[in-house]
Amino acid sequence: MSLMLNELQNKASSRIAAAQTLAQIEEVRLDLFGKKGELTNLMKSLSAMSDEERRTTGAALNQMRDHLRVSLDNKKEQLETIALNERLQKERLDLSLSPRPEMEGKIHPISQTIDELIAIFGEMGFAYAEGPDIEEDFHNFEALNIPPEHPARQSHDTFYFNESVTGRKLLRTHTSPVQIRTMLDQKPPIKIIAPGRTFRCDDDATHSPNFHQIEGLVIDKNIHMGHLQSCLLDFCRAFFQEDKLSLRFRPSFFPFTEPSAEVDIQCQKNKGSLKIGVGTDWLEILGCGMVHPKVLQNVGIDPEIYQGFAFGMGIERITMLKYNIPDLRNFYDSDARWLRHYGFSPVLLPTITGGLSS
Ligand code: DAH
Secondary structure (H helix, E strand, O other): OOHHHHHHHHHHHHHHHOOHHHHHHHHOOOOOOOOOOOHHHHHHHHHHHHHHHHHHHHHHHHHHHHHHHHHHHHHHHHHHHHHHHHHHHHHHOOOOOOHHHHHHHEOHHHHHHHHHHHHHHOOOEEEEEEOHHHHHHHHHHHHHOOOOOOHHHHHOOEEEEEHHHOOEEEEEEOOOOHHHHHHHHHOOEEEEEEEEEEEEOEEEEEOEEEEEEEEEEEEEOOOOOHHHHHHHHHHHHHHHOOOOOEEEEEEEEOOOOOEEEEEEEEEEEEEOOOEEEEOOOEEEEEEEEEEOOHHHHHHOOOOOEEEEEEEEHHHHHHHHHHHOOOOOHHOOOOOOHHHHOEOOOOOOOOOOEOOOOO
16 A cells, blocks of 8 residues: 555656646646545545554555645645746836727817816916806805896806705806805915806707806905906917917906906908917907906905906817817717817827927
């Protein structure tokens, strides 16, 4: 018996030593310890032996089993290390490889413009703020100096929620409520932009029920209209990438600013084509003004100490102008062909130093 055991151990040991792969090691393990393995069978045969024989053979078998298990484990570990090192060598990431074009998704032009707006205004010291899409009448209208029967409400085409259930909540019709939320939340000085989704029940070639705006708000001591003008001029020149672009400030009316203005950018219209930053034509792009003293009072800021300016702009409109996108409705069609044409590479994030579009 002991001769046979010796032979078995020698054979198993040399198979373990010769194994080159984890699969081969597993094969040896199953041949020895599997359900019908050689050692398993020998263990089973113990029950048929005499007490004396079982004692000596049993002890020898146990010793051999332990020895072979350790050899198997060691060899397995050794092969695993070799396999891992090989993988690390083979699968090294080549960071210099450019991404394959067919793998690249596209950034939607609205997202691209929002990133550009954040980059430009961020550079000018504006912080990012946001508010909820579902608003209360107070933030969307009342605190902005638009009381219930004010005619300005008619131009907003508001989506209202069921009054009895929600207490007259609505989908915000502009980003201006973020002004109110920010001023209730923070003490001046305040300098924020708030890009986001806005909603009006309006649906035609130039209006979508869901669109985007960006709001700007600056509150500090001694803020005047000159700050507003230079801020918007710097912004427009950076956004449209036209160093000499002129702006025209036209007197206008908004309940939450006094005085109020609408701003036009300089352009040249020529038989359906449009060039921004040159020429003698004008195109309206935003509304702005000095924050109305009543609005400041509504949020507990003393208008005798603090003043400020605000502006609001449609993001679709400036995106269409900058990137020559002819139809507003395509923004929301989810047509992959359109996105492939008008979208932006996800690896080129807009920065002032890196260029805002490419
Ligand atoms: N909230 C206005 C709108 O949607 C746009 C606007 C005009 C915002 C003037 C402002 C502003 O902050 O000062 O029509």
